[in-house]
Amino acid sequence: MTLLDKDLRSIQEARELIGKAKAAQSQLALLSQEQIDRIVKAIAEAGYDNREELAKIAAVETGFGKWEDKVLKNAFASQAVYESLKDLKTIGILKEDMQQKVMEIGVPLGVIAALIPSTNPTSTTIYKAMISLKAGNAIIFSPHPNAINCILETVRVIKEAAVKAGCPSDAISCMSIPAIEGTETLMKHKDVSLILATGGSAMVKAAYSSGTPAIGVGPGNGPAFIERTANIPLAVKRIFDSKTFDNGVICASEQSIVVEECIREEVIEECSKQGGYFLSERERKQLEKFIMRSNGTMNPAIVGKSVEQIAKLAELNIPDGTRVLIAKESRVGRDVPYSREKLAPILAFYTEKDWQAACERCIQLLLNEGAGHTLIIHSENEEVIKQFALKKPVSRLLVNTPGALGGIGATTNLVPALTLGCGAVGGTSTSDNIGPLNLINIRRVAYGVKELEDLRENTPTCEPSFGVCDQKELIESIVKQVLAQLH
Incomplete structure (x- = not known):
């Protein structure tokens, strides 16, 4: 297989996964909050139950860190993240204010492209799957080449659990042929609604330059x-x-x-x-x-x-x-x-x-x-x-x-998260610890509470700087001042 063949196969894989994810997300959009929550709980439990095995695989493949600490990170990404989001309302009506006559409705973004780093590969995958599915979105993972096997295994584990809990199979997927061209196709595709980027500066910059809305992080130097x-x-x-x-x-x-x-x-x-x-x-x-x-x-x-x-x-x-x-x-x-x-x-x-x-x-x-x-x-x-x-x-x-x-x-x-926004000063779109509420749109339903006549009645007719007390006098005063300046 030549390098060119790999690039073309990666591009084709990205396109196929996007098509399947879009169809799966349309099925997710029909699920209730309770059904979504069952799926998220299943992902959390699978991530936690497999925390040690996934940690060891990641440590061996990447050569980074200590597997014992990666166990703790996997537990955090599944257990702590789940506890923080389990009671959140993200689907359907989020808030009704009958006094102000405003209603807020949670709307999934669609298909999310999730870029995963080699430094925290398994924990970040578990975390991003949970917050994306909680918000009703399908997710496609783009793994770092140096951590592809542990990321693919993590996706397999959590996907199997999610599908058993009622998740459409293609709502969680992962690219298996890592190539720059394939990742670019994923990021720039019209059917990808958002890029959730965690990794090096060059990769995050590419995400923001793709033309697709992105949430990324910058380097830390605390x-x-x-x-x-x-x-x-x-x-x-x-x-x-x-x-x-x-x-x-x-x-x-x-x-x-x-x-x-x-x-x-x-x-x-x-x-x-x-x-x-x-x-x-x-x-x-x-x-x-x-x-x-x-x-x-x-x-x-x-x-x-x-x-x-x-x-x-x-x-x-x-x-x-x-x-x-x-x-x-x-x-x-x-x-x-x-x-x-x-x-x-x-x-x-x-x-x-x-x-x-x-x-x-x-x-x-x-x-x-x-x-x-x-x-x-x-x-x-x-x-x-x-x-x-x-x-x-x-x-x-x-x-x-x-x-x-x-x-x-x-x-x-703080919100338990493995993607930490750096705000405008850091060149990113948010300063939040990223959670499900960053991955939904909020549709606002607003009832009319005033008529045009009400606005006119409530508009002050007296402008102190001119000393006039109705609209006609105000206009005449302005015209006189303009004419005086012209002469």
Whole structure:
């Protein structure tokens, strides 16, 4: 089979899946909220029951992260997401306001194209299937080539359960021949209503450029600011818990630590005590070469790898028990790897004079990369927290919690989600944690409550600036002023 043959087969597969999904969605549209909810529950249960098997398959195929943590992500994507959406009304009449005489009706979008990354492949597939079906939409998955087998297996598991619960078979499908041309066909097809894109910047940009409405995410580059009133041991624990969870592949995980000068030594000591290894200047430069590729993108050789694997790659000798590699840094820029997103247990470490300077440093880091995504602050000073909330260009400001788990709603009360919008500042269409309500249109039925005569009666006839008290006098006054200006 030639490359051209593969491209053509991928295009044809995309077209066939879209046609089948459109027909299946028309059947979904006839189902009641109760019937839809049974399908979603079945997907959740299948995802949860198979959480360990799917996690192991994903870890082996991608080489990213820890299968034990992927089990937890699969459980979160099925169980926690289900609990958050099970009682939502998404089908039919959502709201009736008899006093205002307005009715809201949930309308499915149609067919959704879901792009799935290799970093969180099985959990993202379970999650996107649930929120799409909950909203009455059919979904077609476009898998990352490096995770195609685990994604196909996840789709098989949840589809089998959904069909048994009454779901039309073609409402859930997945491309099996991954190719750029096939994905482009999927994204640009007139019968695809929305693209739900999770993955690298280039892929998300392609989704937004397709001409089809899209919900995408940008890169994360969240700084973690430890303010002087923070519980430092607990702050470091939370940061390390987050950065080592699945070896740092969740985009909301911390990418740098920013501290005030007055607590610098205390934080360094605590980091070292909890398994943080501060690189020497030579080691810092040595590892730096492996973080980014020559084209400025993250090096996949470090993504989701353990500190031992990264140290071996960069030929570093690190102590036993090292959990996170830390580089002291003072620069920020596209050509400064430590100031960029690093989906691995690697952190930059910045020291600033006070919280105001730390605030500016965090903004600088976010505008360098990660605008609109996430920032983490560890503090007991509510005024400082509020100041950060008012100024930071992020969609999620997380307080005293691990970034990776707080951002997705596992350790916070944010909407549980594995697609995190970055808002306009991040170049995306929403700042929400994406849920079913982002995947429906709302049709509003509005009854007339006034007549034209009512509008005229309620229109003020006295304009104070002209000192006139009826429409005729108002018009005459305006005409006189215009004529006077002309002369």
